[in-house]
Each structure stands twice: as structure tokens, then as C-alpha cells.
Amino acid sequence: MLRNDTKTGPAGDLTSPAGTGTSKDVRKRGPRTRRTRPQPLRSRLKRDWQLLLMAFPAVGLLIVFHYVPLLGNVIAFQDYSPYVGVAESPWVGFTNFQWLMFDDSFWDATLNTLAITTFQLIFYFPVPIMLAVLLDSVVRPRLRLFIQGIVYMPHFFSWVLVVTLFQQMFGGAGLLSQTLRDNGYDGVDLMTNPDTFIALVTAETIWKDAGWGTIIFLAALAAINQNLYEAAAVDGASRWRRLWHITLPGLRPVIVLLLILRLGEALNVGFEQFFLQRDAVGRDAAEVLDTFVYWRTLLTGEWSYGAAAGLVKGLVGLILILVANKVAHRFGEQGIYKRS
Amino acid sequence: MTTLPPWAERPSRVGGLLKGLLLTIIVASVLFPIYMVVLTSLSTQEAVTASGGLVIKPSGLSLAAYRELFAGGVVTRSVGVSLGVTLVGTAISLSVTVLAAYGLSRPGSLLHRPLLFLVLLTFLFGPGLIPNYLLVSSLGLIDTYWSLILPGAVTAFNLVVMRAFFMNIPEEVSDSARIDGASEFAILRKIVLPMSKGVTAVIGLFYAVGYWNSFFNAVLYLNDNAKWPLQVVLRQYVLQGQALIVGQSGVGTVPGQSLPPSLAIQMAIVVVALLPILFVYPFVQRHLTKGVIIGAIKG
Numbered sequence: 131m132l133r134n135d136t137k138t139g140p141a142g143d144l145t146s147p148a149g150t151g152t153s154k155d156v157r158k159r160g161p162r163t164r165r166t167r168p169q170p171l172r173s174r175l176k177r178d179w180q181l182l183l184m185a186f187p188a189v190g191l192l193i194v195f196h197y198v199p200l201l202g203n204v205i206a207f208q209d210y211s212p213y214v215g216v217a218e219s220p221w222v223g224f225t226n227f228q229w230l231m232f233d234d235s236f237w238d239a240t241l242n243t244l245a246i247t248t249f250q251l252i253f254y255f256p257v258p259i260m261l262a263v264l265l266d267s268v269v270r271p272r273l274r275l276f277i278q279g280i281v282y283m284p285h286f287f288s289w290v291l292v293v294t295l296f297q298q299m300f301g302g303a304g305l306l307s308q309t310l311r312d313n314g315y316d317g318v319d320l321m322t323n324p325d326t327f328i329a330l331v332t333a334e335t336i337w338k339d340a341g342w343g344t345i346i347f348l349a350a351l352a353a354i355n356q357n358l359y360e361a362a363a364v365d366g367a368s369r370w371r372r373l374w375h376i377t378l379p380g381l382r383p384v385i386v387l388l389l390i391l392r393l394g395e396a397l398n399v400g401f402e403q404f405f406l407q408r409d410a411v412g413r414d415a416a417e418v419l420d421t422f423v424y425w426r427t428l429l430t431g432e433w434s435y436g437a438a439a440g441l442v443k444g445l446v447g448l449i450l451i452l453v454a455n456k457v458a459h460r461f462g463e464q465g466i467y468k469r470s
Numbered sequence: 471m472t473t474l475p476p477w478a479e480r481p482s483r484v485g486g487l488l489k490g491l492l493l494t495i496i497v498a499s500v501l502f503p504i505y506m507v508v509l510t511s512l513s514t515q516e517a518v519t520a521s522g523g524l525v526i527k528p529s530g531l532s533l534a535a536y537r538e539l540f541a542g543g544v545v546t547r548s549v550g551v552s553l554g555v556t557l558v559g560t561a562i563s564l565s566v567t568v569l570a571a572y573g574l575s576r577p578g579s580l581l582h583r584p585l586l587f588l589v590l591l592t593f594l595f596g597p598g599l600i601p602n603y604l605l606v607s608s609l610g611l612i613d614t615y616w617s618l619i620l621p622g623a624v625t626a627f628n629l630v631v632m633r634a635f636f637m638n639i640p641e642e643v644s645d646s647a648r649i650d651g652a653s654e655f656a657i658l659r660k661i662v663l664p665m666s667k668g669v670t671a672v673i674g675l676f677y678a679v680g681y682w683n684s685f686f687n688a689v690l691y692l693n694d695n696a697k698w699p700l701q702v703v704l705r706q707y708v709l710q711g712q713a714l715i716v717g718q719s720g721v722g723t724v725p726g727q728s729l730p731p732s733l734a735i736q737m738a739i740v741v742v743a744l745l746p747i748l749f750v751y752p753f754v755q756r757h758l759t760k761g762v763i764i765g766a767i768k769g
Binding site: 171174175177178179180181182183184185186187188189191192193194195196197198199200201202203205216261264267268269277279280281282283284286287288289290291293294295297298299303304305308312337341356359360363364369401402405406420423424427428433436437440441444447448451452 | 474475477478479489492493496497499500501503504506507522523524566567569570572573574576579580581585588589592594595596597598599600601602603604605620621622623624626629653654655658675679682683685686690701704705708709737740743744747748751752755758
């Protein structure tokens with residue numbers, strides 16, 4: 131598709147953009163001409179006022195709690211003090227951002243975030259795919275529903291609960307240490323070990339969300355034409371060859387889409403999970419961008435500095451999402467609205 | 471009974487065994503920790519001491535931990551707070567979301583496109599921690615339960631899922647009622663909602679779980695620890711009770727609590743946090759896949 135577009139480009143350049151442009155203009159102007167406008171508006175209002183009224187509370191809440199706070203980012207350009215307020219705090223231009231660029235702890239947090247994203251991309255991302263293929267191969271429907279019900283469940287547990295459960299299993303006084311000690315070995319405390327932290331958080335994420343993540347892949351698996359499998363089997367393709375040549379190509383669009391969207395979210399590794407474990411493990415391994423912003427602002431009182439860090443993270447994140455979405459569209463996928 | 475298609479070869483014995491083993495391990499990895507936590511919370515002090523940690527084999531059972539928890543005090547109060555916030559929050563979120571999902575379900579209606587765009591745009595960026603805090607504090611919501619409810623009251627994803635479902639309902643169904651002069655509110659209440667019980671249950675579950683699990687908003691906005699919801703208490707007494715997390719994050723210590731609670735009591739707190747989810751989940755599970763898939767595909 132892409133190839134075709136670029137190939138026909140030179141010829142189409144002269145005619146089609148102009149052509150589509152004008153046809154769009156004509157269509158746009160149709161109902162919006164000045165003379166006809168007031169009449170439809172009034173009748174549309176009369177027809178639709180109830181719908182507008184219904185949409186109002188939710189839209190209002192979104193405006194107040196999603197759009198209005200954006201204005202608060204101005205304090206990134208100030209030396210803000212809560213006692214003085216936004217209006218009275220002095221303006222300092224880009225000073226906070228300049229400091230940020232030379233702040234080692236900011237870059238450490240960025241590196242940690244990217245390392246965790248990369249690690250999870252390798253060790254978490256494939257898990258739901260494999261799990262979905264495994265679940266899909268369970269032929270008895272009731273057994274399958276039962277297993278699905280079990281593996282979806284941890285998605286609904288809070289992070290406090292998940293971290294607590296992991297602590298009970300792998301902490302210094304947890305089940306693993308206890309078993310080791312009973313058998314004459316030393317106990318281990320995986321909950322406070324900075325070296326294994328990245329594997330720990332990935333294991334937690336797998337336990338909590340891998341099951342839930344299978345849903346979209348199971349839907350894609352169900353959409354694969356079953357006749358393909360039959361035809362391949364009749365032609366003598368083994369189980370593994372069918373997996374490789376039919377199942378994986380069938381999942382490819384979803385995999386590509388989710389991969390791209392995950393890359394767009396590269397700076398978001400989840401906040402509560404790290405907030406809860408940062409102190410036990412130490413800043414060096416567990417400080418990510420979100421926790422950096424939190425600690426620098428609300429605990430040390432450097433409001434403007436934290437806001438600047440948050441703003442940088444938000445803007446880079448926005449750019450990443452937009453780029454990722456562009457790439458998704460290139461692959462002929464729907465893009466951003468497809469997020470769960 | 472199996473529904474293996476006729477062309478598929480029978481699985482080899484080793485393969486089938488391996489698959490069964492793998493699935494058992496996966497299921498057990500979810501259920502086993504929960505089993506141990508529940509059992510420990512129900513065990514006597516002697517049984518916990520004898521096992522040296524979590525109890526795996528039931529020996530002495532007792533409800534002492536729960537009796538102590540619900541004798542009043544921090545945990546009892548926090549369960550009340552969490553239940554209240556969950557009930558009120560879910561009621562608000564669900565009604566607001568249902569209304570807006572219906573209100574935005576008819577393409578071509580007045581302001582349909584800009585309003586929908588405004589909703590969808592929130593997928594692209596979060597408001598950010600600091601600006602959010604500044605807003606909540608300037609609205610005077612610090613140390614009120616509204617700070618746990620209002621900032622996240624509407625989730626664009628839930629709204630879009632619901633709207634997609636409403637749009638799938640054939641127009642003719644509501645048209646006849648409209649000709650008879652029914653108001654949009656009446657159509658929503660008497661025709662559309664009864665046809666959408668499943669998706670409403672799922673979205674309700676999403677919201678309720680969100681409120682029940684709400685943790686960080688409470689840490690951020692509630693300085694008064696008498697108002698703490700259960701998740702914060704869970705962290706304080708179970709995670710921090712074992713000195714896993716030594717630092718503190720703006721939350722003070724609780725007066726009247728001198729000793730770290732016993733393991734049985736800690737696990738009882740975990741069970742209390744877990745129970746509502748385990749309880750509601752089976753009722754909603756069968757609608758779950760459907761709701762999410764519709765959202766993923768149609769959104």
C-alpha cells in the first residue's frame with residue numbers, strides 16, 4: 131500500500147490533492163453557508179438539547195480535572211511558593227529547565243525508566259501472547275473459561291496488594307526465605323535487592339497483568355479463519371508449522387499495534403508500583419521519572435523544579451505517542467483509540 | 471467432552487501432560503498466594519508461630535484476627551471510608567458516564583464532534599502530578615473525600631467503551647419511542663439501559679475497583695490519617711509494619727499503635743482488601759471479555 135502510494139505520487143500530485151481539496155471545500159460549505167445557518171442551528175438545538183445536557187456533566191468533569199490543570203504548568207517557569215501563590219510568584223523563564231539538564235539524579239531517573247521499559251518489552255511483552263496461544267489451545271470451553279477467570283483476576287488487585295503478596299512470598303521473612311532456611315540455606319530478600327529489582331518489578335507486572343493482556347490476543351486468535359488450519363493440516367503441516375505460518379501471521383497486526391503503542395508510552399512504567407518500593411530498594415535502582423517528580427516537589431518543596439521535570443516528561447511522552455500513532459497508521463492500523 | 475476438529479492430530483501424551491502441568495502452575499501461581507494469605511489470617515497465634523511464617527497446612531483455626539480488626543479502630547474506620555468512597559464514587563462515575571455515552575452516541579447531533587474530540591484528547595496526555603495537586607488544593611478539596619472521587623470520576627476509556635456499545639443498538643428501537651414523544655432520558659432509562667446490562671456491569675466494576683484500590687490520591691490529598699482508606703492502612707501496617715519501606719511520604723504515624731500487628735492480623739487486612747473483589751468478580755466475569763473487546767475494536 132505504502133509503495134503504491136509513493137509510486138503514483140508524482141502523477142497524482144498534480145491532480146488529486148487539488149481535486150480532493152476542492153471537493154472537501156464544497157462539502158464543508160454546503161450546510162454551513164451563512165444564510166442557511168441560523169435555521170438549522172435552532173432546530174438542531176431543539177432536537178438535541180437533551181443529548182447536550184446528558185453529555186454536560188462528564189465533559190465538565192473532564193474539562194475541570196483534565197484541561198484546567200494544564201494551566202498549572204506555568205509554575206515550571208516560576209519560582210513558585212505555595213504561600214505566595216501563582217499570581218505573585220516571580221517568573222524565572224527557563225531556569226528550572228536549565229538546571230534540570232545538568233541534574234544527574236534527573237538523568238538517572240530517565241535512564242532507570244528507559245531500562246525498565248526495555249526490560250519489560252523483552253520479558254513482559256511476549257508473555258500475554260504466549261499465554262493467549264496456550265489458552266486458545268485448551269479445547270474444553272468450561273475449563274478454558276475457568277482458567278481465563280483465574281488469570282484475569284490479579285488485574286483487579288491494587289498495587290499495594292500485589293506488592294504485599296510479593297513481599298510475603300519473596301521478602302526477607304517471606305515464603306521463599308522460610309523454605310530456604312528450613313532446608314539449611316541462607317534466606318534471601320528479593321524485595322530490597324537493587325540488583326534484581328528490575329526482574330522483580332517485571333515479575334510483578336507479569337503476575338498482575340499478563341492474564342488480562344491476553345484478552346486482545348484471544349480476540350485476534352478467534353478471528354483467524356479456522357479453514358486455514360484445516361487446509362494446512364490436510365497438506366501435512368505439523369502443529370508447530372501451523373503455529374508459525376497461520377497463528378503468528380494472524381496475530382501480527384495486533385502485536386505490531388500494541389508494540390508501537392507501548393513504545394509511545396516508553397516513559398510511563400507505572401507510578402504506584404515504584405512509589406511503594408522505592409525506599410526499600412533505594413533510589414539508584416528504583417527512581418523513575420514519575421517518582422522523581424513526586425519526591426522533588428511534594429517532599430522537598432521544589433515545586434517549580436518538579437513541575438518542570440513533569441512538563442518535560444509530559445511533552446516528550448506526547449511526542450512519542452504522536453509519533454507512535456503515525457507509525458501505527460503507516461502500518462494500516464487504527465492507532466490511539468485502541469487502548470485498554 | 472472435547473471439541474477437537476477431525477483434522478487435528480491427537481495431542482501426544484507428553485505434550486498434553488506438559489501443557490496440563492504448565493496451566494496448573496499458572497493457575498496455582500494466582501491461587502496459592504491467596505490461599506496462604508486467607509489461611510494465615512484464619513490461624514491461631516500458635517499455628518502461625520509453629521509454621522514460622524505463612525501457614526500452608528491448616529492446623530489451629532480462629533477468627534481472632536478478624537475480631538480484633540473489627541473491634542473498632544483504624545482498620546474498621548478505613549473499611550468504612552473505602553466502602554463509602556467506592557459506593558458514592560461508583561454511583562457518580564457510572565451515571566455521569568452512562569449519560570455522556572448516550573449523549574454522544576448519535577453522530578451528527580449538535581456539537582457531537584467537538585465534544586467527542588475533547589473526550590478522546592484526554593487519551594493523549596495526563597494532567598500531571600503537580601498541576602493536579604495545585605488544582606485540587608485550590609478547589610479546597612484537600613482532606614476531603616471528594617479529592618478521592620472527583621479527579622478521576624470520568625475515564626475516557628470507559629466512556630468510549632460504553633458509547634460504542636450504545637451505538638451498536640439499532641436506531642429503529644429508539645425511533646419508535648421517539649415518535650411516540652418519549653424524551654431522550656426516558657429512552658435511555660426504559661429502552662437502552664435494559665439492553666445494556668452487561669456492559670453497565672463491567673464499567674461499574676471498572677469504576678468500583680478503581681475506587682476501592684485508590685491509594686495514591688489518598689496519600690497525596692489526605693493529610694488527616696483519620697480519613698485514610700483501606701489501601702493506605704494496608705500499606706502502613708502490612709508493608710511498612712515489617713519495615714520494608716523505611717521512609718515516609720507525608721503520612722504521619724498513627725497514635726495508639728505501639729506494636730507492629732501480628733502476621734495473622736496483617737493477613738486479615740490483606741483479605742479484607744481482597745474480599746470485595748473476589749466477591750463481585752464472578753458475577754461480572756462472564757460479561758468481561760465482551761465489554762473489553764467491544765471497547766478495543768470499536769473504540
